[in-house]
Amino acid sequence: xxxxxxxxxxxxxxxxxxxxxxLADLKENGxxxxxxxxxxxKMNLTASQIRQDLSCFGGFGQQGYGYNVELLYNExxxxxxxxxxxxxxxxxxGNLGQAIAKHAKFEAxxxxxxxxxxxxxxxxxxxxxGIRIRHMDEIDDFCSKESIDVAxxxxxxEITAEIADKVVALGIKGIWxxxxxxxxxxxxxxxxxxxxxxxxxxxxxxxxxN
Amino acid sequence: xxxxxxxxxxxxxxxxxxxxxxLADLKENGxxxxxxxxxxxKMNLTASQIRQDLSCFGGFGQQGYGYNVELLYNExxxxxxxxxxxxxxxxxxGNLGQAIAKHAKFEAxxxxxxxxxxxxxxxxxxxxxGIRIRHMDEIDDFCSKESIDVAxxxxxxEITAEIADKVVALGIKGIWxxxxxxxxxxxxxxxxxxxxxxxxxxxxxxxxxN
Numbered sequence: 001x002x003x004x005x006x007x008x009x010x011x012x013x014x015x016x017x018x019x020x021x022x023l024a025d026l027k028e029n030g031x032x033x034x035x036x037x038x039x040x041x042k043m044n045l046t047a048s049q050i051r052q053d054l055s056c057f058g059g060f061g062q063q064g065y066g067y068n069v070e071l072l073y074n075e076x077x078x079x080x081x082x083x084x085x086x087x088x089x090x091x092x093x094g095n096l097g098q099a100i101a102k103h104a105k106f107e108a109x110x111x112x113x114x115x116x117x118x119x120x121x122x123x124x125x126x127x128x129x130g131i132r133i134r135h136m137d138e139i140d141d142f143c144s145k146e147s148i149d150v151a152x153x154x155x156x157x158e159i160t161a162e163i164a165d166k167v168v169a170l171g172i173k174g175i176w177x178x179x180x181x182x183x184x185x186x187x188x189x190x191x192x193x194x195x196x197x198x199x200x201x202x203x204x205x206x207x208x209x210n
Numbered sequence: 211x212x213x214x215x216x217x218x219x220x221x222x223x224x225x226x227x228x229x230x231x232x233l234a235d236l237k238e239n240g241x242x243x244x245x246x247x248x249x250x251x252k253m254n255l256t257a258s259q260i261r262q263d264l265s266c267f268g269g270f271g272q273q274g275y276g277y278n279v280e281l282l283y284n285e286x287x288x289x290x291x292x293x294x295x296x297x298x299x300x301x302x303x304g305n306l307g308q309a310i311a312k313h314a315k316f317e318a319x320x321x322x323x324x325x326x327x328x329x330x331x332x333x334x335x336x337x338x339x340g341i342r343i344r345h346m347d348e349i350d351d352f353c354s355k356e357s358i359d360v361a362x363x364x365x366x367x368e369i370t371a372e373i374a375d376k377v378v379a380l381g382i383k384g385i386w387x388x389x390x391x392x393x394x395x396x397x398x399x400x401x402x403x404x405x406x407x408x409x410x411x412x413x414x415x416x417x418x419x420n
Binding site for chain 1: 228384406413
């Protein structure tokens with residue numbers, strides 16, 4: 001069961017959190033074992049798809065016995081870094097940044113918010129979920145003391161590239177980007193975009209063409 | 211330039227809002243024409259990819275002259291329904307629902323919030339951006355009077371399926387779903403998911419494996 005995740009495709013990677021979700025549900029419902037067929041029906045995938053996906057990470061299934069739910073759930077936690085944990089900052093304490101800071105579920109997934117930053121004097125000094133909002137001027141000092149893995153960017157589009165460059169220089173490993181802007185970053189930093197406007201426009205396209 | 215968008219792949223559909231964004235920027239910067247090569251460099255796609263994508267909708271380019279930015283921008287608006295507009299409700303006025311209701315950009319994309327619904331007595335009767343939060347009890351009446359296209363669901367996971375069934379019965383055409391739950395809906399209703407937890411977990415996977 002060694003991790004063999006060298007050449008895992010983007011499509012498989014995108015499905016990993018879905019496995020995590022479904023396995024967490026099964027575990028919570030007391031299910032001990034599940035066949036790839038039963039899991040495939042729940043997840044709306046084919047059984048062979050599931051076997052292929054999981055084979056990227058060493059398999060986990062026993063022919064004829066299906067998957068051990070708890071074991072597979074625990075492996076999925078490791079694969080996704082839930083146990084490892086990610087020290088996280090949020091930059092931009094507007095409506096969206098606040099909503100994210102208040103969303104308890106991210107902590108259960110391993111994302112621990114260590115700092116929140118903004119430049120708005122009405123926000124700086126106030127707290128969200130017990131975390132004080134700091135001025136952006138403090139970010140260099142903060143990041144040199146705390147070892148931060150992830151920066152969540154909920155800042156205006158115009159300054160996103162500049163802020164991204166700043167956190168890259170501060171040694172951040174990954175950016176979760178909510179600005180409607182495609183960032184180009186050095187190879188040592190990964191980015192995951194949540195382009196909300198893009199998503200709702202895809203919905204509109206599908207409505208028109210359904 | 212008739213729309214020939216019968217068999218447009220999901221990958222192409224997902225790129226359409228990006229075309230919209232880049233063309234809006236070009237237009238705003240006063241660019242009149244752009245070659246597929248120059249556009250491809252901006253968008254980090256290949257020129258042939260762009261030509262193929264746009265050929266799904268009739269082409270728009272003139273050999274050797276490139277694309278007329280304003281014309282292509284206007285076509286993209288039509289393709290994505292920006293001019294048509296979508297009458298929208300938000301169900302769930304918690305942190306995320308409020309952040310979405312306050313996000314002015316969705317209106318510029320054609321999504322007009324006509325109503326916001328919740329069951330929390332502390333929220334019902336208050337307003338966000340001038341829109342009064344109504345109790346869920348009022349949703350049947352509201353939807354029978356207003357012709358609503360889109361429901362944005364920012365409700366707890368446990369009740370998402372139930373609420374989705376409800377808005378489907380009320381004649382909604384599309385659901386923008388923020389719950390970490392994959393909805394199964396009748397064919398006449400489309401869904402676009404924003405699974406935030408999935409997205410941040412993909413980031414974590416990429417950090418570990420970068």
